[in-house]
Amino acid sequence: MKTVILAFTVRLLMPLFFLFSLFLLFRGHNLPGGGFVGGLLAGIGFFLHSMVFGATETTKRYRLNPIRLMAVGLAVAVVAVAMSLFVGAPLMTGLWSSITLPLIGKLGTPVLFDIGVYILVVGMVLNVTFILTKY
Amino acid sequence: MDVLLSILTGLLYAAGLYLLLHKGMMKMIIGIMMLGYASNLFLFLVAKLTRGVPALIPSAADTIEVPFADPVPQALILTAIVIGFGIQAFAIVLLKRVYLSTRTANMDDLNTTDKLDD
Amino acid sequence: MEYNQLILSSVLLLPLIAAILNLFLWGNSRAQRWVGNLFVVLHLVVSALVLKQTVAHSMIVLNVGDWLHGYGIMLAVDALSAGMIAMASLLALLAWFYSYEWFTSESVKALFNVVYFFLLMGLTGAFMAADLFNLYVWFEVLLVSSFVLFTLGGKKAQLEGTLKYVAINVFSSTIFLAGIGVIYGLTGTVNMAAAGIALDSLGQSSLANVAAVFFLVSFGIKAAVFPLFFWLPATYHTAPIGISSLVVALMTKVGVYVLIRFFTIVFPISENEVFRVVFMLIAAFTMVVGVFGAAAQSDFRKILSFHIVSQIGYMIMGLAIGTPLAIAGALFFLLHNVLVKTNLFFISGLVNRVAGSYSLKQLGGVLTQFPLLALVFAISAFALTGVPPLTGFWGKFILAKAGFMAGDWEIVTVSLAVSLITLFSMTKIWNQVFWKPLPQGSSFSVSTFSQMAKSYPSMVLVVLCLTVIILGVSFFPNQFIEYAERAAQYVVNRTDYINAVLNR
Numbered sequence: 085m086k087t088v089i090l091a092f093t094v095r096l097l098m099p100l101f102f103l104f105s106l107f108l109l110f111r112g113h114n115l116p117g118g119g120f121v122g123g124l125l126a127g128i129g130f131f132l133h134s135m136v137f138g139a140t141e142t143t144k145r146y147r148l149n150p151i152r153l154m155a156v157g158l159a160v161a162v163v164a165v166a167m168s169l170f171v172g173a174p175l176m177t178g179l180w181s182s183i184t185l186p187l188i189g190k191l192g193t194p195v196l197f198d199i200g201v202y203i204l205v206v207g208m209v210l211n212v213t214f215i216l217t218k219y
Numbered sequence: 220m221d222v223l224l225s226i227l228t229g230l231l232y233a234a235g236l237y238l239l240l241h242k243g244m245m246k247m248i249i250g251i252m253m254l255g256y257a258s259n260l261f262l263f264l265v266a267k268l269t270r271g272v273p274a275l276i277p278s279a280a281d282t283i284e285v286p287f288a289d290p291v292p293q294a295l296i297l298t299a300i301v302i303g304f305g306i307q308a309f310a311i312v313l314l315k316r317v318y319l320s321t322r323t324a325n326m327d328d329l330n331t332t333d334k335l336d337d
Numbered sequence: 338m339e340y341n342q343l344i345l346s347s348v349l350l351l352p353l354i355a356a357i358l359n360l361f362l363w364g365n366s367r368a369q370r371w372v373g374n375l376f377v378v379l380h381l382v383v384s385a386l387v388l389k390q391t392v393a394h395s396m397i398v399l400n401v402g403d404w405l406h407g408y409g410i411m412l413a414v415d416a417l418s419a420g421m422i423a424m425a426s427l428l429a430l431l432a433w434f435y436s437y438e439w440f441t442s443e444s445v446k447a448l449f450n451v452v453y454f455f456l457l458m459g460l461t462g463a464f465m466a467a468d469l470f471n472l473y474v475w476f477e478v479l480l481v482s483s484f485v486l487f488t489l490g491g492k493k494a495q496l497e498g499t500l501k502y503v504a505i506n507v508f509s510s511t512i513f514l515a516g517i518g519v520i521y522g523l524t525g526t527v528n529m530a531a532a533g534i535a536l537d538s539l540g541q542s543s544l545a546n547v548a549a550v551f552f553l554v555s556f557g558i559k560a561a562v563f564p565l566f567f568w569l570p571a572t573y574h575t576a577p578i579g580i581s582s583l584v585v586a587l588m589t590k591v592g593v594y595v596l597i598r599f600f601t602i603v604f605p606i607s608e609n610e611v612f613r614v615v616f617m618l619i620a621a622f623t624m625v626v627g628v629f630g631a632a633a634q635s636d637f638r639k640i641l642s643f644h645i646v647s648q649i650g651y652m653i654m655g656l657a658i659g660t661p662l663a664i665a666g667a668l669f670f671l672l673h674n675v676l677v678k679t680n681l682f683f684i685s686g687l688v689n690r691v692a693g694s695y696s697l698k699q700l701g702g703v704l705t706q707f708p709l710l711a712l713v714f715a716i717s718a719f720a721l722t723g724v725p726p727l728t729g730f731w732g733k734f735i736l737a738k739a740g741f742m743a744g745d746w747e748i749v750t751v752s753l754a755v756s757l758i759t760l761f762s763m764t765k766i767w768n769q770v771f772w773k774p775l776p777q778g779s780s781f782s783v784s785t786f787s788q789m790a791k792s793y794p795s796m797v798l799v800v801l802c803l804t805v806i807i808l809g810v811s812f813f814p815n816q817f818i819e820y821a822e823r824a825a826q827y828v829v830n831r832t833d834y835i836n837a838v839l840n841r
Binding site for chain 2: 470474477481484485488491493494496497498499500501503504507508510511514515517518519521522527570571572574575
Binding site for chain 1: 363
């Protein structure tokens with residue numbers, strides 16, 4: 085579905101999609117948002133690109149590997165979950181550090197878990213949509 | 220407002236179940252989605268609609284102000300939405316595979332596994 | 338870190354780590370195989386450790402996220418949960434090795450190696466969950482993994498069967514969520530122990546009955562009781578055998594496990610006569626309809642699928658009778674059924690590989706060609722029907738004795754009559770597959786047992802292993818029956834469970 089207007093607009097809109105998805109991700113702890121919605125939005129950005137240019141073009145340009153993304157996301161989430169075992173607390177306890185970054189907020193295992201979920205959801209959306217466009 | 224939302228949830232359950240039993244594949248998928256919406260709205264209703272503050276104690280105060288939103292059903296609904304999303308994604312891809320393999324979108328033709336003699 | 342937390346967390350996280358490693362190794366199925374071997378053995382070892390710890394301390398409770406008891410997610414392992422986790426782990430190991438030679442395409446193998454461990458994680462989590470919503474999440478993990486595994490291979494019958502399976506399970510999950518919603522609205526908690534106490538103080542409330550019926554329907558669908566079992570013979574016989582045995586043997590039993598937990602802790606049916614009678618009727622009809630359905634089929638796997646339905650009726654009978662001895666009988670019967678049914682499905686897969694078909698009309702002559710295989714089938718078939726001294730006899734004997742002691746002789750009579758008809762359908766398989774000569778036009782792909790062992794080594798090894806385990810449980814049933822009785826004590830006396838979970 086490659087028209088001139090769509091091709092130009094999608095290329096302009098892609099960074100906006102990613103920025104907004106990152107904004108939702110880091111906002112998610114105390115306000116509406118979170119890893120799942122952020123991942124969906126980033127995935128939709130890639131999906132829009134693949135609708136206009138084709139799935140192979142999108143995969144080549146952004147060097148995407150959906151299976152690898154899912155694996156990395158799950159691994160980050162498992163690390164965040166199991167980290168509390170090493171300090172003697174039960175599974176999945178939230179450990180917060182005292183570092184406060186200006187835009188992201190306080191760092192801790194819940195934020196790391198959310199980042200893992202974000203990457204996992206991006207990988208999953210890409211996997212499903214690319215499989216659907218292949219058939 | 221409570222009554223209105225309850226009636227809506229009931230209608231969604233009814234519509235979702237009717238569509239799930241349909242013989243067309245697309246309608247079955249929409250039925251699955253509507254059943255998902257219905258159960259999420261039901262959990263939302265269980266949390267007693269109040270206009271309240273988020274369930275966080277402000278740093279200056281000692282206890283929470285009284286009309287506060289119940290956080291547990293919100294967590295339940297979020298999890299149910301994510302799980303429903305996963306199941307819908309799988310069901311859509313499965314329906315596409317079934318259509319490609321059997322060349323029919325009419326589920327009444329898919330009864331070979333129920334037959335008595337192979 | 339504390340030992341209890343370490344072993345409970347690892348029994349939950351080990352399959353997840355295996356799945357992640359297999360995702361990283363996508364495309365390299367040999368490396369995935371070795372990772373899978375390692376983690377399946379590790380999981381069995383850790384389950385044995387959990388079992389040992391539970392026997393020593395009678396219950397382990399873990400507060401996920403360090404919340405107070407009863408407020409956050411809790412993982413509670415008592416004797417019943419530990420036994421089920423160990424059984425699931427053992428069967429997962431055997432089914433993993435059995436599936437070595439079943440799949441041939443590379444992409445299918447890669448997907449199988451990943452999703453198998455998600456299935457194992459969902460199974461372990463479901464047995465450990467101490468609150469209803471956590472149970473829902475683990476159940477969904479288990480279900481979606483089984484959806485994916487059912488479609489591996491992509492044949493038409495598989496896709497059809499999976500479609501029906503997906504539709505009915507979506508409906509069942511919706512009803513489950515509605516039940517959770519009602520219980521949360523009534524009691525303000527989803528923790529099973531806390532909900533049980535709160536429902537006690539509410540007394541006879543019609544909303545509580547509504548919640549109980551929602552759970553009965555939802556888990557009745559998953560456990561395949563009458564009249565909700567019709568999806569099982571339409572879908573379970575289409576899946577690949579290696580998965581079919583694991584999913585078939587364990588999914589319905591997880592449904593039975595949740596029914597036992599819910600209807601003894603949250604909504605005890607020993608105090609509610611109406612529900613008790615309903616459960617009795619359901620058990621009786623399940624047994625009878627299942628076995629009549631089995632007697633009418635002419636496909637090896639369909640007969641076995643109908644038998645599963647009939648055997649579920651026995652376990653529901655144990656739950657309905659409700660005395661500690663009856664529940665101990667139901668738990669021992671559960672163990673027996675899982676082992677024997679899995680073995681029967683594995684044998685049917687082996688017969689399919691050498692004879693090329695599942696249909697009884699096209700099979701025959703296996704006795705003369707492979708007598709050892711026929712002997713193995715005979716052991717499992719006799720164990721299923723309840724011939725002494727095999728495991729089925731002990732299970733049915735304990736259930737019958739408990740029924741007579743509690744005064745419910747009608748259902749015991751039904752169960753004994755159903756055993757006779759089970760024997761008839763098993764002899765039908767024996768006659769058609771093993772005894773009658775090979776029909777004209779078909780042939781075996783290998784001619785001797787040693788050739789079969791060379792072509793399909795791990796399948797034959799797994800079948801022999803399972804037979805040895807079944808014989809072991811048959812001739813030394815004491816430890817298992819004592820363990821079942823100890824687990825039943827914790828189930829029937831809900832105050833012990835409630836006090837341990839809520840730390841009172």
